[in-house]
Amino acid sequence: MSDLSSAELQKQIEDLQRETKLLRAEREELIDDKRITDILLSKSDAIASETDLDKLLTLINDEARELLEADRCTVFVLDDEKGELWSRVATGIGRSEIRIPKDMGIAGHVATTGESINIPDAYDDPRFNRDVDKATGYRTRALLCMPMRNRQQDTIGVVQVLNKKEWGGRFDDKDEKLLEILSTMAANQLEIAQLVDELQKMFDSVVETLAATIDARDPITAGHSKRVTLYCLQVAEQLNFDQKQKDLLRYSALLHDYGKIGVREAVLTKDGRLEDDEYKHIQTHVVLSKEILRKMYFRKDLRAIPEIAGAHHEKVDGSGYPKQSAGDTIPLMGRIMGIADVFDALTYKRHYRDPMPIERVLKILESEQNKHFDPLVVRSFFSVPVSNIASIIVHDAVGRLPKEDEETFTRYALGDFYSAVTRGKDQQSEGERRLVERFIDLYNSRS
Amino acid sequence: MSDLSSAELQKQIEDLQRETKLLRAEREELIDDKRITDILLSKSDAIASETDLDKLLTLINDEARELLEADRCTVFVLDDEKGELWSRVATGIGRSEIRIPKDMGIAGHVATTGESINIPDAYDDPRFNRDVDKATGYRTRALLCMPMRNRQQDTIGVVQVLNKKEWGGRFDDKDEKLLEILSTMAANQLEIAQLVDELQKMFDSVVETLAATIDARDPITAGHSKRVTLYCLQVAEQLNFDQKQKDLLRYSALLHDYGKIGVREAVLTKDGRLEDDEYKHIQTHVVLSKEILRKMYFRKDLRAIPEIAGAHHEKVDGSGYPKQSAGDTIPLMGRIMGIADVFDALTYKRHYRDPMPIERVLKILESEQNKHFDPLVVRSFFSVPVSNIASIIVHDAVGRLPKEDEETFTRYALGDFYSAVTRGKDQQSEGERRLVERFIDLYNSRS
Numbered sequence: 001m002s003d004l005s006s007a008e009l010q011k012q013i014e015d016l017q018r019e020t021k022l023l024r025a026e027r028e029e030l031i032d033d034k035r036i037t038d039i040l041l042s043k044s045d046a047i048a049s050e051t052d053l054d055k056l057l058t059l060i061n062d063e064a065r066e067l068l069e070a071d072r073c074t075v076f077v078l079d080d081e082k083g084e085l086w087s088r089v090a091t092g093i094g095r096s097e098i099r100i101p102k103d104m105g106i107a108g109h110v111a112t113t114g115e116s117i118n119i120p121d122a123y124d125d126p127r128f129n130r131d132v133d134k135a136t137g138y139r140t141r142a143l144l145c146m147p148m149r150n151r152q153q154d155t156i157g158v159v160q161v162l163n164k165k166e167w168g169g170r171f172d173d174k175d176e177k178l179l180e181i182l183s184t185m186a187a188n189q190l191e192i193a194q195l196v197d198e199l200q201k202m203f204d205s206v207v208e209t210l211a212a213t214i215d216a217r218d219p220i221t222a223g224h225s226k227r228v229t230l231y232c233l234q235v236a237e238q239l240n241f242d243q244k245q246k247d248l249l250r251y252s253a254l255l256h257d258y259g260k261i262g263v264r265e266a267v268l269t270k271d272g273r274l275e276d277d278e279y280k281h282i283q284t285h286v287v288l289s290k291e292i293l294r295k296m297y298f299r300k301d302l303r304a305i306p307e308i309a310g311a312h313h314e315k316v317d318g319s320g321y322p323k324q325s326a327g328d329t330i331p332l333m334g335r336i337m338g339i340a341d342v343f344d345a346l347t348y349k350r351h352y353r354d355p356m357p358i359e360r361v362l363k364i365l366e367s368e369q370n371k372h373f374d375p376l377v378v379r380s381f382f383s384v385p386v387s388n389i390a391s392i393i394v395h396d397a398v399g400r401l402p403k404e405d406e407e408t409f410t411r412y413a414l415g416d417f418y419s420a421v422t423r424g425k426d427q428q429s430e431g432e433r434r435l436v437e438r439f440i441d442l443y444n445s446r447s
Numbered sequence: 448m449s450d451l452s453s454a455e456l457q458k459q460i461e462d463l464q465r466e467t468k469l470l471r472a473e474r475e476e477l478i479d480d481k482r483i484t485d486i487l488l489s490k491s492d493a494i495a496s497e498t499d500l501d502k503l504l505t506l507i508n509d510e511a512r513e514l515l516e517a518d519r520c521t522v523f524v525l526d527d528e529k530g531e532l533w534s535r536v537a538t539g540i541g542r543s544e545i546r547i548p549k550d551m552g553i554a555g556h557v558a559t560t561g562e563s564i565n566i567p568d569a570y571d572d573p574r575f576n577r578d579v580d581k582a583t584g585y586r587t588r589a590l591l592c593m594p595m596r597n598r599q600q601d602t603i604g605v606v607q608v609l610n611k612k613e614w615g616g617r618f619d620d621k622d623e624k625l626l627e628i629l630s631t632m633a634a635n636q637l638e639i640a641q642l643v644d645e646l647q648k649m650f651d652s653v654v655e656t657l658a659a660t661i662d663a664r665d666p667i668t669a670g671h672s673k674r675v676t677l678y679c680l681q682v683a684e685q686l687n688f689d690q691k692q693k694d695l696l697r698y699s700a701l702l703h704d705y706g707k708i709g710v711r712e713a714v715l716t717k718d719g720r721l722e723d724d725e726y727k728h729i730q731t732h733v734v735l736s737k738e739i740l741r742k743m744y745f746r747k748d749l750r751a752i753p754e755i756a757g758a759h760h761e762k763v764d765g766s767g768y769p770k771q772s773a774g775d776t777i778p779l780m781g782r783i784m785g786i787a788d789v790f791d792a793l794t795y796k797r798h799y800r801d802p803m804p805i806e807r808v809l810k811i812l813e814s815e816q817n818k819h820f821d822p823l824v825v826r827s828f829f830s831v832p833v834s835n836i837a838s839i840i841v842h843d844a845v846g847r848l849p850k851e852d853e854e855t856f857t858r859y860a861l862g863d864f865y866s867a868v869t870r871g872k873d874q875q876s877e878g879e880r881r882l883v884e885r886f887i888d889l890y891n892s893r894s
Contacts, residue, residue, distance in 0.1 A: 205744035
């Protein structure tokens with residue numbers, strides 16, 4: 001009896017041991033599953049809240065590399081209209097964009113067929129293009145490339161990871177599973193970021209067009225709002241403004257002359273000096289700008305646009321218009337616009353005069369400190385690199401100068417030019433002489 | 448020995464039984480956990496791709512009710528600038544908005560303190576406001592109200608669910624856990640939807656301002672682009688356009704006269720008839736509109752704006768300008784804008800004439816079918832409710848007529864008015880007589 005019982009007990013133990021073993025395995029699997037879900041949920045949180053296209057692409061890149069322990073990652077976005085795949089690479093001095101035909105190479109195959117590709121050595125696949133490796137000295141081995149599909153199951157891009165760091169160097173089923181879930185999240189958010197990006201571009205485009213057309217009512221002021229905006233942003237750079245501040249200043253500057261829509265053409269384009277009442281009529285444009293802008297909808301961080309735009313003719317000594325505000329009661333951005341506006345007016349032709357010589361313009365800026373201008377803003381303006389100022393004057397844009405000019409201007413700020421030109425040729429170094437000569441050449445070269 | 452062994456075995460069995468019991472419980476919990484995560488991941492996908500603010504709020508509402516088996520749900524969004532909580536309720540005829548001070552009632556408490564509230568019977572809580580129940584006859588019992596926090600942990604809104612359908616009628620810990628995760632997802636996406644909403648509002652605002660200011664260069668055309676847009680949208684309604692088509696038509700109509708920025712003021716505002724060369728100069732505005740719009744950035748589904756805006760002076764018989772396109776080669780939306788543009792021009796004062804009597808305007812639309820206008824579009828225009836046309840003529844907006852006028856116009860389309868007025872008083876029903884009299888009264892009442 002006792003023997004039998006012992007055998008029974010033995011069997012019972014074995015059954016129980018089998019069950020616990022199964023349960024333990026099941027638990028392992030569940031915990032493993034949960035670990036992956038938890039990782040993905042935590043990634044999802046970060047990815048799902050990023051609406052900036054460039055930052056999102058960088059984030060997907062980083063998350064994919066970390067999650068799959070891969071050495072490199074490229075996110076390609078499908079541009080269906082152009083039939084291309086593009087990818088942006090952040091570099092030290094900005095970003096560069098790669099564009100390839102949408103059916104070229106491994107990424108192209110994945111984008112057009114929607115099929116994934118997982119190979120231990122890319123060099124065994126004839127679709128792989130070795131040129132990039134040749135140029136960079138990199139050796140691609142394991143490669144996993146998957147489509148990014150939106151909710152409608154359209155392929156909108158491709159994620160490609162290279163060279164697994166561990167586990168024998170190839171991507172396994174779990175990697176595929178992980179990248180698939182990540183790709184879905186990425187695709188979803190990519191569409192949102194593109195939507196935001198397009199709305200932003202459309203808004204910028206209509207604001208820029210509006211600024212350009214207002215200026216173009218008088219051919220002689222064409223490009224004025226754009227250049228004023230660019231000068232303002234150069235000062236913003238010197239004052240270490242953050243992106244939100246730069247946006248506020250940019251839109252305020254682009255829209256500062258909007259009120260000119262209400263100024264009579266005959267006055268706006270009059271040849272020669274204005275009569276008193278005509279001058280008063282022109283001055284109304286500031287109040288009108290502010291009134292029109294006030295009726296527009298701007299989100300919270302842009303709500304000061306009317307106030308700032310309406311302050312671009314105030315002077316720190318209180319002798320400006322329309323409010324005769326003085327000193328700090330004029331918004332800083334209004335004070336910045338004040339100097340940018342005057343600088344552009346003096347360096348360009350007007351109906352009643354030619355462009356003023358650059359050294360005279362700078363002398364006015366200097367001497368008007370504490371009268372028209374805030375000394376802090378004048379100082380910041382004088383700290384802007386000469387190359388940027390010259391490029392804006394000549395090309396209505398930054399970074400458009402030939403390489404030789406860039407080299408001549410390197411290390412010189414606008415204040416250095418002013419100091420050199422004031423000292424006169426005999427007191428200038430060789431570099432300064434080249435600087436002065438070339439800047440004045442460029443300045444006078446404008447038709 | 449055998450006894451001892453049996454006792455040992457017994458103990459071993461007990462240990463194993465304890466372990467399996469623990470493992471089973473653990474498994475249950477893990478499976479339960481996974482079920483919740485799976486549900487949430489599936490919800491997350493739907494929530495994370497919704498960028499339309501109203502649709503998102505409805506979705507959060509539905510998901511919360513389903514997930515927590517609750518009878519009702521309200522999503523409140525914090526408007527920090529106004530110090531209010533708002534909630535939108537979709538109704539049959541549009542949507543209504545509720546706004547309460549941000550610290551009022553249960554929702555206000557949660558919004559200001561960031562603490563959750565979970566109570567079996569709301570009537571036991573003095574902060575609960577019974578007025579809504581009194582008005583609707585509803586009886587609120589169980590109530591769970593939680594803050595929605597963004598990634599920076601700021602409370603940006605509140606989710607409140609009412610009356611659990613099962614489980615003894617109160618919300619438990621698991622409900623709290625579920626709603627917390629859902630609230631986090633919701634908060635995240637809410638910020639995105641608000642960002643998109645604000646960008647969209649800013650874009651609309653700048654486009655509308657631009658249209659209004661272009662019209663305002665000549666006081667006599669003030670409001671023209673807005674009214675043309677509203678007429679176009681009425682026709683779009685008759686033609687069952689979808690939202691994307693309506694947006695394309697709306698922006699094209701708002702921007703159709705943008706090129707007038709390039710027309711000389713003296714010609715634009717000339718009293719009396721125009722000379723031939725002046726008329727030609729005015730005509731250039733169409734080409735200019737198209738050229739300026741072409742340089743702007745529009746996303747894919749709006750890319751036809753320049754083409755459509757540039758076609759608003761074409762005629763179906765090929766005698767229009769600038770391309771002398773005929774029939775279907777003129778974009779449908781261009782043909783719609785053509786009739787809306789003429790209708791507004793004739794029903795409003797011009798420098799060289801007063802508004803034309805409404806019956807003469809409609810006679811022109813009818814007789815110009817297959818000459819200036821597309822008969823399909825004329826038919827659609829004649830199908831628009833009289834009340835909408837009258838409201839646009841008098842108030843530059845739809846739905847602004849007094850209730851009596853709305854009642855008089857009910858069931859009549861513009862074509863009914865035209866037919867009645869053509870038949871003459873003797874051939875009109877009593878309703879038609881009232882219709883004709885009141886419409887003409889309104890039409891002539893404009894200063």
